[in-house]
Amino acid sequence: MTELTDKHKRQLLVERHNKLSKEEVQFISVVGYYADTMLSQAVHCYNNQQDASIFNGKEQWFWNYSMFGLRYDKWSKDKMENLETRLKAIDAVIDRKRWGLLVGSEAFNMLRKQNELTPFLFYSFLRRFTQEDKNTFETYMKDPLYSVGQIVQLRSNAGVDTVLQRRDYGQNRTYYYGTNKCDLASAKKKTFMVIAVDPKLDGMNYAKAYKYKEGQGGCRYYKLLPMGEQQTYYVVEKFLKKCRTRAIKDARK
Numbered sequence: 001m002t003e004l005t006d007k008h009k010r011q012l013l014v015e016r017h018n019k020l021s022k023e024e025v026q027f028i029s030v031v032g033y034y035a036d037t038m039l040s041q042a043v044h045c046y047n048n049q050q051d052a053s054i055f056n057g058k059e060q061w062f063w064n065y066s067m068f069g070l071r072y073d074k075w076s077k078d079k080m081e082n083l084e085t086r087l088k089a090i091d092a093v094i095d096r097k098r099w100g101l102l103v104g105s106e107a108f109n110m111l112r113k114q115n116e117l118t119p120f121l122f123y124s125f126l127r128r129f130t131q132e133d134k135n136t137f138e139t140y141m142k143d144p145l146y147s148v149g150q151i152v153q154l155r156s157n158a159g160v161d162t163v164l165q166r167r168d169y170g171q172n173r174t175y176y177y178g179t180n181k182c183d184l185a186s187a188k189k190k191t192f193m194v195i196a197v198d199p200k201l202d203g204m205n206y207a208k209a210y211k212y213k214e215g216q217g218g219c220r221y222y223k224l225l226p227m228g229e230q231q232t233y234y235v236v237e238k239f240l241k242k243c244r245t246r247a248i249k250d251a252r253k
Helices: 006-018 024-032 034-049 059-065 072-076 083-096 103-112 119-126 131-140 180-187 245-251
Strands: 151-154 164-168 174-178 193-198 222-228 233-236 238-242
Touching: 006 034, 006 059, 024 119, 034 059, 059 131, 072 119, 083 103, 083 131, 119 238, 164 233, 193 245
Parallel strands: none
Antiparallel strands: 151 193, 151 238, 164 174, 193 222, 222 233
């Protein structure tokens, strides 16, 4: 394949940026990384002045780091067939956000309500996700591994953030954190029945959002009922496992 010259890259960068709608250009100013915002300014000046010197020899830098060079095909060819699933996953990211604000969420949701979402808007918004945001998004893009009625146990490598513990601080302030080591050790000895998938928590969740792993799942929660008990548990998907046949038989005696 013939290597593109800086002139050709500049032409492509300008052409691709000029295809954006007014809403998409405005969105860059809200969520765009430095390379995107600088390119947007350079293209605006170039369109008005037709002066290539405005790029100041940064064609390769724009090509490598903006959404209009090496990353262009990733979003421009996206048909967004699974938009409903993506939006549910984004809702989960917003709901599970532990610290700070999700950059661009207000502008994104406004465009969403106006049915103006595009591949560019979607991908530029996702680029601002933290690693934990990405963990949550990837988890909720997948189907749940377990269903209501299934019998499960905790994996031996489950950590304290695997099981949520509710804490009330008065004035209707409810928070969920990871449990303590003593309660975790006790939970690992129990056999559970799944009674809800993606239960709605009535407070802020500060437990870790685990990365998705094929075959084990991710940070999705299940509401579990221990066999022979009444206290329910909220447990993360990644550290659950299907119960052994013998354990199921013992639990049902």
